[in-house]
Amino acid sequence: DGGITQSPKYLFRKEGQNVTLSCEQNLNHDAMYWYRQDPGQGLRLIYYSQIVNDFQKGDIAEGYSVSREKKESFPLTVTSAQKNPTAFYLCASSRSGGHSPLHFGNGTRLTVT
Amino acid sequence: GQQLNQSPQSMFIQEGEDVSMNCTSSSIFNTWLWYKQDPGEGPVLLIALYKAGELTSNGRLTAQFGITRKDSFLNISASIPSDVGIYFCAGLSNSGYALNFGKGTSLLVTP
Numbered sequence: 001d002g003g004i005t006q007s008p009k010y011l012f013r014k015e016g017q018n019v020t021l022s023c024e025q026n027l028n029h030d031a032m033y034w035y036r037q038d039p040g041q042g043l044r045l046i047y048y049s050q051i052v053n054d055f056q057k058g059d060i061a062e063g064y065s066v067s068r069e070k071k072e073s074f075p076l077t078v079t080s081a082q083k084n085p086t087a088f089y090l091c092a093s094s095r096s097g098g099h100s101p102l103h104f105g106n107g108t109r110l111t112v113t
Numbered sequence: 114g115q116q117l118n119q120s121p122q123s124m125f126i127q128e129g130e131d132v133s134m135n136c137t138s139s140s141i142f143n144t145w146l147w148y149k150q151d152p153g154e155g156p157v158l159l160i161a162l163y164k165a166g167e168l169t170s171n172g173r174l175t176a177q178f179g180i181t182r183k184d185s186f187l188n189i190s191a192s193i194p195s196d197v198g199i200y201f202c203a204g205l206s207n208s209g210y211a212l213n214f215g216k217g218t219s220l221l222v223t224p
Contacts, residue, residue: 004155033211042119042201042216043156050210058211090155099144099163099205102212104155 002027006091006105013085013112021076021108023091029103030096032074036060037088037107046089049074050096078110085112119202119215126192127223134218135186136202144205145178145185146212151198159200160187192222 004025013019025032031050035043045058049068063082068074074093078085088109092102119136126132136145144163148156160171162178162185169176175188185204189196199219203212 006155035214040122040216043203043214045211045213048211056210092155101146101158101161102203104148104157106155107153109153 004091004093004103004105006089006108008108009106011108011110013110015112016080017112018077018079019085019110019112021078021089021091021110023074023076023105024072025074025091025093025103025105026072027093027095027103028071029093030071031094031100032068033092033094033102034058034064034066034074034076035090035092037090043090046076078112085110117202117204117213117215119218121218122216123219123221125221125223128193130192132189132192132196132220133186134200134202135184136204136215137184138204138206138213139183140206141182142185142204142206143182144212145176146203147174147176147185147187148201148203149198150201150217156201189220192220194222194224196220197222 007022033048034046047066049055065077090107091105094100094102147159150156160176165182167178173190199217201217202215
């Protein structure tokens with residue numbers, strides 16, 4: 001079955017540590033996205049990538065970094081510079097940018113103490 | 114990103130009732146999407162709308178792309194307990210690339 005896999009489901013880190021969230025898709029989609037979800041805040045765009053080796057900042061990119069070395073993979077690193085890293089992180093992909101619907105993974109809940 | 118206003122923020126209804134929620138934007142959108150999210154899961158696409166005035170159904174769900182292209186609504190008829198979740202609208206303008214999301218409508222259905 002095609003889909004998007006995010007791992008791990010739950011992640012715990014100490015403050016000051018960088019942490020990388022994995023996102024893999026086998027849908028052959030060109031575009032991939034990272035969103036952050038906080039209670040009552042909806043989904044906010046962190047980074048997106050339309051094609052391999054290219055990515056753009058979203059609305060809340062500060063304190064995050066990404067890479068897109070392979071079409072299937074779009075890992076997100078939450079750095080120690082991110083002031084409030086505890087959140088639910090959602091990865092998504094689409095056939096081509098913009099007007100194609102996004103398909104989401106099941107998320108990673110990151111808790112930083 | 115562009116601001117989407119989604120209302121109501123939450124709804125508590127009895128099983129069998131109909132539900133209506135809507136989303137408005139200050140900008141014109143070319144695409145409106147409606148998603149449902151179950152607790153601890155990723156959002157799942159319910160309905161996609163691509164043309165002003167378009168009315169699309171998916172089982173008990175019906176969504177419309179507003180004529181002004183600045184709004185959309187989602188109706189759920191004869192609600193059942195498994196309709197519980199958070200419903201998000203999402204839109205894309207001509208000048209945008211990634212989807213903008215509303216803050217969600219939390220739906221609770223009591224038997």
